[in-house]
Amino acid sequence: MIQLKDVSYVRLGSPDLEQAEQFATACLGLQIAERGKADLYLRSDDRSHTLCYSEGNPKDQTVGFEVDDEASLQNAAATLEALGHGVHAGTAEEADRRKVKAFIGFRDPSGNHIELVVRPERSGRRYFASRDAGITGFSHVGLNSTDPARDERFWTQICNARVSDRIGDIPLMRVNAIHHTIALVRAPQAGIQHINHQVESSDDVLRSYHFLNERRVPIVFGPGRHPTSGARFLYFKGPDGMIFEYSVGVDEIEDEATHRPRQFGFEPTSFCMWGSKPAGMTLPNK
Numbered sequence: 001m002i003q004l005k006d007v008s009y010v011r012l013g014s015p016d017l018e019q020a021e022q023f024a025t026a027c028l029g030l031q032i033a034e035r036g037k038a039d040l041y042l043r044s045d046d047r048s049h050t051l052c053y054s055e056g057n058p059k060d061q062t063v064g065f066e067v068d069d070e071a072s073l074q075n076a077a078a079t080l081e082a083l084g085h086g087v088h089a090g091t092a093e094e095a096d097r098r099k100v101k102a103f104i105g106f107r108d109p110s111g112n113h114i115e116l117v118v119r120p121e122r123s124g125r126r127y128f129a130s131r132d133a134g135i136t137g138f139s140h141v142g143l144n145s146t147d148p149a150r151d152e153r154f155w156t157q158i159c160n161a162r163v164s165d166r167i168g169d170i171p172l173m174r175v176n177a178i179h180h181t182i183a184l185v186r187a188p189q190a191g192i193q194h195i196n197h198q199v200e201s202s203d204d205v206l207r208s209y210h211f212l213n214e215r216r217v218p219i220v221f222g223p224g225r226h227p228t229s230g231a232r233f234l235y236f237k238g239p240d241g242m243i244f245e246y247s248v249g250v251d252e253i254e255d256e257a258t259h260r261p262r263q264f265g266f267e268p269t270s271f272c273m274w275g276s277k278p279a280g281m282t283l284p285n286k
């Protein structure tokens, strides 16, 4: 069994790094860690980076997850190969670019680009962004799935993810005590459906709602509260149509052994207990 420890980073292709930088710093509230030749590294917490915009096609989207050590990485590669997932062993140069010791790349059953990484770099400096969005860290991703039941089996049976709750057939899955690190969302093709950063307080969520509105950043859902994790949230649209979420107050699963996933109906009140409705954001279709 592959044991995912945490989500590590997202890599996004972008045709316009300048626009990406503008959004990431002035709207989202990330800190520039480094500008590479064709890469923009951004921080949200004590890691050296958690988001990297890379010059290229916006369809190129990758999520990195941390595993324990190089032996675990080798085991993971063998497991995935045996299941018929083509595995790319990252070169030293590619690992450098990701600021990790070693990594492998493969596709999940829907075709999402996934990387497993060992020893992602931390920074000795604390995260300090120019816009005070109250971000405390990168926390989870929504992944498109062409078949959520099949992909749930992949993530739970092969990668040791556990289902915390389901909305319709959409699983919210954890890899540690945090309610969810991966949410699957039904979609016609692979891709990252949203990128979540945690913020310090509900005040930060509401402050950002007004701040982003004033700057004409499209708000696509919220402010609201998820009945599943209990988090107060706001979703908005960034460059290349990518959806970002701020949330605060995500539950932790207290007892790993006895937790049973709750089933929520596939309806708006399962996504927001305050009655907010998504606008211009496709919630998964049944």
Ligand SMILES: O=C(O)c1cccc(O)c1O
Binding pocket: 142, 172, 183, 194, 196, 226, 227, 228, 229, 230, 231, 245, 247, 250, 271
């Ligand atoms: O936090 C949640 O529970 C949640 C539920 C549905 C969709 C999401 O993106 C979430 O983060």
Ligand SMILES: [Fe+2]
Binding pocket: 140, 142, 183, 194, 196, 245
């Ligand atoms: Fe989310």
